Amino acid sequence: MNGKTLLFAWELGEGLGHLPALKAIALAAKAEGARVVFALRDPVLTRAALAEVEAQILPAPFWPTPRLPTTLSGTHADLLVANGFSSAANLRALIEAWDQVFDLVKPDLVVCEHAPGAAMAAFGRIPAAFVGNGFVVPPADAPEFPPFEPGRGEPMRQRPVLAVMQEALFGLKRAAPKTITEPFRGVFRGVYSFPPLDTYRHARREPVLGPIEAVPALTPLPAKRRLFAYSAADYALIDAVVQALMNVGPEAEAFFRGSLGARAPVLTSRGVSVHEMAPALAGVLPGVSAVFSHGGTGFTNAAFAAGRPHIVNPRHFEATATARALEAIGAGICLVPFDAAKFRDALSRVNEDGAMRAAAQKAGEAAQAFMKTAAPLETTMARLRAVFA
Numbered sequence: 001m002n003g004k005t006l007l008f009a010w011e012l013g014e015g016l017g018h019l020p021a022l023k024a025i026a027l028a029a030k031a032e033g034a035r036v037v038f039a040l041r042d043p044v045l046t047r048a049a050l051a052e053v054e055a056q057i058l059p060a061p062f063w064p065t066p067r068l069p070t071t072l073s074g075t076h077a078d079l080l081v082a083n084g085f086s087s088a089a090n091l092r093a094l095i096e097a098w099d100q101v102f103d104l105v106k107p108d109l110v111v112c113e114h115a116p117g118a119a120m121a122a123f124g125r126i127p128a129a130f131v132g133n134g135f136v137v138p139p140a141d142a143p144e145f146p147p148f149e150p151g152r153g154e155p156m157r158q159r160p161v162l163a164v165m166q167e168a169l170f171g172l173k174r175a176a177p178k179t180i181t182e183p184f185r186g187v188f189r190g191v192y193s194f195p196p197l198d199t200y201r202h203a204r205r206e207p208v209l210g211p212i213e214a215v216p217a218l219t220p221l222p223a224k225r226r227l228f229a230y231s232a233a234d235y236a237l238i239d240a241v242v243q244a245l246m247n248v249g250p251e252a253e254a255f256f257r258g259s260l261g262a263r264a265p266v267l268t269s270r271g272v273s274v275h276e277m278a279p280a281l282a283g284v285l286p287g288v289s290a291v292f293s294h295g296g297t298g299f300t301n302a303a304f305a306a307g308r309p310h311i312v313n314p315r316h317f318e319a320t321a322t323a324r325a326l327e328a329i330g331a332g333i334c335l336v337p338f339d340a341a342k343f344r345d346a347l348s349r350v351n352e353d354g355a356m357r358a359a360a361q362k363a364g365e366a367a368q369a370f371m372k373t374a375a376p377l378e379t380t381m382a383r384l385r386a387v388f389a
Contacts (some may be wrong), residue, residue: 005036
């Protein structure tokens, strides 16, 4: 990769959970002599997390007013329509915005993490790789995207989206895809999920490589009840979550992304241990009997590998799919909507249900065995090197 320029693009989604894969690949590519540049949805709060890479960080174009279509297909196409693929004019504007980034950076390869606009701009122009968890890298080997859930959705509703893609690219005098999935196949696709947590486990035929970031070791569940909660200060129901943790008291510890303000001393006055900085999960998880979160990929993978029963209060469909996957293997509870009484019942269950505790530990054993043979970063770098061979 010596002398090559790699552009790492992130366009859709919230939080910093989209960074680990891009950071890991960027560090490895830079060690091999590549120039790396980031174009990110959040070019500000990501700087601290990416400081180690010492790379240029640019703002990524993204559709500013997401809106789901009135009639859903139940597929990845709905996310495209909600984010600029609703008309040829909108999509052309998004492509042209990414074109300007490409003209500035002059990449030899674009690495997309939930970046459909970048993928469309790169189609037929620059090699593209697609990386991320199972939700953001949907299967693209068929002419249409599979449904999010087996037996549900109407995949034929994707056809107008293909027409929009074709019209936008024809208008730019470029070759257009023959299928809706063609621009998302790329030269490499890295699916960094545990197989049981892959949103498309019912339909995926390509390999699932496993989490690209390190995961904690599996440890036995302690006999003493203790909960670790991972939430966000900007959550719409933050007051309800804080009240529920106050009721748990000294049996709980928590980290909230962002500032809790006056809520923090109230929590600590009730005996809840509040982490001011995100703690190392490898240090926290061995001492807790259960976890609570909103189902973010990194935290879920860590808790899964550590063998912890998981209460998930999802904030969006991706997390809902994760919560349902945990429920399917008996290792978690999907708590929707968040309710203090339901939370209390769920907490009792994850601590007292022997079958759930055993299922969580068994899932952790399987996850650890999988990671012993998985080589996500090594596989990724080998495939990306081959692009330039």
